[in-house]
Amino acid sequence: MERQYDLSGVAAPALDALASAGDAATLQLERGAAKGVVVAGERTLADDDSAGCDLAVNGVTKRFGPVTALDDVSLKVRSGEFVTLLGPSGCGKTTLLRIVAGLELADHGRVAVGGADVTRIPANRRPVNTVFQNYALFPHLNVYENIAYGLRARKFPAPEVDRRVGEVLEMLHLEEMPKRRITQLSGGQKQRVALARALVNHPDVLLLDEPMSALDAKLRAEVQLELRRLQRQLGKTFILVTHDQNEAMTVSDRIFVMREARIVQSGPPAEVYDRPANRFVAEFLGTTNLINAWRTNGTVHTELGNLVPRAHPQWEKGFLSIRPEQIIVRSAKPSSNGIRAIISEVIYRGDHLDVYVQPGNLHVRGLPRAGMKPGEQIWLELPARQLEALGE
């Protein structure tokens, strides 16, 4: 898979000319194939349109009867980016994915893949493929034929089908089972077949609709890492829908947090976790301590005393939020944002301790160590740089 020419900077007409000398049959069918690099000999999935394609959703609104599933949603995904649509059930994330896939028609707004408007293009002619929640594999076809399905629909020549299917079988460690029936597969294997069936088509954008919800926790963690590795290796644009914040944190370059038909925050995992935009995001991603607060002039008051947050709030009444692991236990009174507290409960978790203290029923996470007993008095420091002032 040695790259002979890196043509990413070359003008498109020149690329087309170069590419047509190569695998012409594939290129006719494969829009955007010439965008990446041309490789000596046969192109493989990893090299083929390696940049993936960008996606733009502009002002999309969707109503189902009286229910608004999406309310004027816009987002941009850069090519080669792994983004997650994260939110509780009913927030519209799956509807958004289905509109991108062409399985649902938006009431208003536009969808563009790689700069081309696909809003009115039917699903079977969009350069995107989907991994469905329950995989939706064809039960009457074996593993090989399931994977080859999209290629056969586009009438690829048999040797090309064979080569491409072989490639994804190997990539997803399914070499042993091309002849297996779908009913003979485990959940994890079905999931990999569903992934292979989508990837074999070299989609510009891969859509994943809660693909791991049917797997057990341990397998899910493995698959998340595998998926992330695969996406880095292929450099394709992946869009994952999930309600699992751990999953979103594990795989994504960027997370779009959705709530009630809107996107409420977007950014890299660390940013969304450390700088939540509001109370909803803070609570949805991980656990947090929320402290009721009100402001008079320059001072923020709480029932735990006056505290100094990272940024001065605009609101009159709101919340201060701090993650359990960001609260520091002190033996002496800290210089600022200190609270005198009594331990009410200590829960041993193996790798850490969960300590609950009064007043405020604050949740503090720390390393297991001696001397943390219920009834004991301690000093807590709520560092200002991690104490966020949030609105509802």
Next chain:
Amino acid sequence: MNRLLVWYGELATTRKLTTRGLALLAVPLIWIVVLLVAPLGAMVAWSVASRAATGDIEWTFSLQNFGRLAGYDAFGWTKSYLVILGTTLVISTITTVITLALAYPLSFFIAQRRPARRYLWLTLIIIPFCTNLVIRTYAWMLLLGNQMPPALLAQWLHLIGPSEALYPSTLAVYIGMVSNSLPFAVLPLYTNVEKLDWAIVEASRDLYSRPMRTFFHGILPQTLPGLVTAIVLTFIPAMGAFLIPDLLGGGKSWMLGNLIQHQFGVSRDFPFGAAVSLVLTFLTMVGLLILRRSGDEVTFL
């Protein structure tokens, strides 16, 4: 060996359970022997006996009844009975094809109504079956008569001569047969279609397939179990039909059912009637076996 054990939460012994099992088994066993084995045995016995000149049964073993059905009698070979056999197969097959062609879209139509409406539609399909088959068939005879709208329309289109009726005719037989088997095809298909996994259809669309390909890979394989049941429930009763072809066909197009009825009635030839019945039963069993065989391919659901 009398072991102590816990049987679904009950403390029991093996002997007690065996006794109880046999007692429970006795009822269905008697039922099967009285209602199934005994009549079938009588049929087999009759089929190899022969008819005395008086119409009574003469208990001399011979296979001449089966030979007669194949066309051989005292005067040589005639095709008449084989024609009846052929007619039966043709009418049953065409009835099944037409019924499925109607039931398939109908079950999709019903499955896509709102839940409350679905039961209304299903009820409409089932209601005629609260009426006796004879009455329903007579109703068709009236409806297809020469002064009724269907016949008037056919006359106007010059499909039939002026003042002619649509009954008795082969068409009338098919109308009667299809309307009789429609609910038996719709119900299993509907239960199947209602549970259809539409994500597979969407997957097919997502994977660049046009509607036709999506139907053959996304929908048809999922409805095969319902189709097989519908075929069984349509084809087998059609093979044994005698009332509808008799009344609506005007006694002209005989099916095996008519032949059998005749032997046990007018002809008083119980042995021949029994032989024809056995052949019909045998043909039906063969058909079922073939469907079972092809059904094995579709047990994935």
